[in-house]
Amino acid sequence: MDGSAAQARVSPGQRAPAVVRVPVSLRVNGSERRLEVDTRTTLLDALRDGLKLTGTKKGCDQGQCGACTVHVDGRRVLSCLTLAASADGREVRTIEGLEQDGTPHPLQEAFVRHDGLQCGYCTAGQIMSAVALIEEGRAGSDDEIREFMSGNLCRCGAYPNIVAAIREVAGRGDHA
Amino acid sequence: MTMRSFTYVRADSVDQAVTEVTADPEAAYLAGGTTQVDLMKDEVFRPLRLVDITRLPLREVRADDDTLTVGALTTMEELAAHEVVTDRLPLVRQALLLGASPQLRHMATMGGNLLQRTRCRYFRDPDVACNKREPGAGCGAIDGFHRMHAVLGTSPHCIATHASDVAVPLLALGASVRIRGQGAERVVPLTEFYRVPGGTPHVENVLEHGELITHLEIPLPPRGTRSGYLKVRDRASYEFALVSVAAALLIDDGTIRAAHLALGGVGTVPWRVPRAEELLRGAAPGPDAFAAAAEAALGGAQARRDNGFKIELGRRAVVRMLSTLAEEP
Numbered sequence: 001m002d003g004s005a006a007q008a009r010v011s012p013g014q015r016a017p018a019v020v021r022v023p024v025s026l027r028v029n030g031s032e033r034r035l036e037v038d039t040r041t042t043l044l045d046a047l048r049d050g051l052k053l054t055g056t057k058k059g060c061d062q063g064q065c066g067a068c069t070v071h072v073d074g075r076r077v078l079s080c081l082t083l084a085a086s087a088d089g090r091e092v093r094t095i096e097g098l099e100q101d102g103t104p105h106p107l108q109e110a111f112v113r114h115d116g117l118q119c120g121y122c123t124a125g126q127i128m129s130a131v132a133l134i135e136e137g138r139a140g141s142d143d144e145i146r147e148f149m150s151g152n153l154c155r156c157g158a159y160p161n162i163v164a165a166i167r168e169v170a171g172r173g174d175h176a
Numbered sequence: 177m178t179m180r181s182f183t184y185v186r187a188d189s190v191d192q193a194v195t196e197v198t199a200d201p202e203a204a205y206l207a208g209g210t211t212q213v214d215l216m217k218d219e220v221f222r223p224l225r226l227v228d229i230t231r232l233p234l235r236e237v238r239a240d241d242d243t244l245t246v247g248a249l250t251t252m253e254e255l256a257a258h259e260v261v262t263d264r265l266p267l268v269r270q271a272l273l274l275g276a277s278p279q280l281r282h283m284a285t286m287g288g289n290l291l292q293r294t295r296c297r298y299f300r301d302p303d304v305a306c307n308k309r310e311p312g313a314g315c316g317a318i319d320g321f322h323r324m325h326a327v328l329g330t331s332p333h334c335i336a337t338h339a340s341d342v343a344v345p346l347l348a349l350g351a352s353v354r355i356r357g358q359g360a361e362r363v364v365p366l367t368e369f370y371r372v373p374g375g376t377p378h379v380e381n382v383l384e385h386g387e388l389i390t391h392l393e394i395p396l397p398p399r400g401t402r403s404g405y406l407k408v409r410d411r412a413s414y415e416f417a418l419v420s421v422a423a424a425l426l427i428d429d430g431t432i433r434a435a436h437l438a439l440g441g442v443g444t445v446p447w448r449v450p451r452a453e454e455l456l457r458g459a460a461p462g463p464d465a466f467a468a469a470a471e472a473a474l475g476g477a478q479a480r481r482d483n484g485f486k487i488e489l490g491r492r493a494v495v496r497m498l499s500t501l502a503e504e505p
Contacts, residue, residue: 017182017183017224038181040181040216063214077279081214082209083206086186086206086209151278151279151414
């Protein structure tokens with residue numbers, strides 16, 4: 001939160017450390033995970049490359065598409081703009097953590113039933129966002145669902161079916 | 177895209193954080209990271225040391241009769257959900273909810289929001305000229321693609337738009353930031369915090385290196401005040417403003433007793449218009465007063481080739497926002 005540092009001139013090569021590694025411990029989908037990461041590593045890359053949890057997808061990698069959405073301490077966030085080092089000690093939930101004893105989450109089933117996807121690349125992010133949206137109590141109407149899903153883009157345009165899937169699960173009340 | 181390597185330290189106290197960053201000209205604070213990590217990936221911002229302040233105890237929101245004090249690490253979502261904001265600051269709540277996706281609102285902090293960098297594409301692309309990124313390099317936007325760019329507060333060196341939504345109502349309300357430097361604290365009204373580009377577009381605000389925003393202080397308008405935030409954009413949601421208007425009116429006995437007005441999406445800094453507020457105070461709410469305020473609000477606007485539409489759009493947005501408030505029961 002510092003203006004002047006952000007305004008500093010680019011000075012290539014100036015005492016840049018080679019690679020700095022830091023230990024990070026995360027509780028991911030209920031399991032304690034420890035890893036050592038380059039300070040530049042995002043939570044997204046730590047999950048995918050470090051922990052081999054490739055369900056979370058890298059779309060734009062710039063915080064614009066929502067494909068990388070995961071829950072950190074119960075809140076939906078963008079893992080591509082979260083540094084892994086900064087997430088140390090946090091509780092992380094990914095798409096792999098939704099099923100229970102081999103049974104998919106009701107939203108996962110609803111996405112299949114309503115054809116809430118075409119290519120499927122955005123789907124993990126859509127579902128993680130939708131699970132949070134229902135928990136936040138933001139599924140009161142189709143308009144509200146659309147607004148509170150606006151951070152998740154679907155380039156195949158499956159939006160009507162995504163809204164239908166969310167509406168159905170929110171209305172049933174068995175989404176926990 | 178290769179982010180430059182950096183060392184990382186997590187601050188345990190405000191004093192430690194300020195000392196760490198002040199001591200190292202290449203160090204910077206890390207809060208929500210939503211602008212910063214993005215700019216680091218693009219190599220626009222290349223710190224050698226990040227001081228992570230996210231665990232500092234600056235997340236409390238406190239209200240007394242006339243002021244809301246907001247810890248700088250309060251997230252946009254937390255502030256939007258606060259009962260005092262819901263109850264007495266509709267313009268702030270609306271600007272927060274219209275300002276970013278839910279994921280970003282859960283990450284982005286209020287201090288960081290005020291310091292977010294422009295979305296100007298020339299600033300974000302190290303391969304093209306930008307005086308803000310590299311003083312003296314020139315400005316690619318002035319004769320380039322600038323449909324989204326500013327018409328107020330511009331200079332021959334920079335026409336980049338300030339991107340914050342919530343800064344607009346905060347400015348209109350007369351909010352201040354509390355700033356901690358090494359061994360000193362100061363309070364700066366937002367009206368004096370931002371700097372228009374002039375000949376130094378890389379200087380965006382009055383912060384010295386190492387200074388940290390610790391709190392926002394938001395004056396609560398008197399009960400009975402009507403307020404709102406109107407955001408006009410190319411998409412229905414999840415998009416930056418072409419034009420936005422934050423306004424608050426206290427209307428009593430057919431007369432406007434108090435008026436606050438600021439614009440977003442049109443200025444190089446969030447743009448408050450004291451002249452328009454003066455014209456509204458004491459006037460009868462209606463088309464004449466609102467048209468006069470709108471004219472004053474865009475006074476001095478200068479268009480480039482492709483952004484002139486913002487001037488008339490801005491005037492109409494002002495009239496619509498004020499009319500909407502006046503018609504509230």
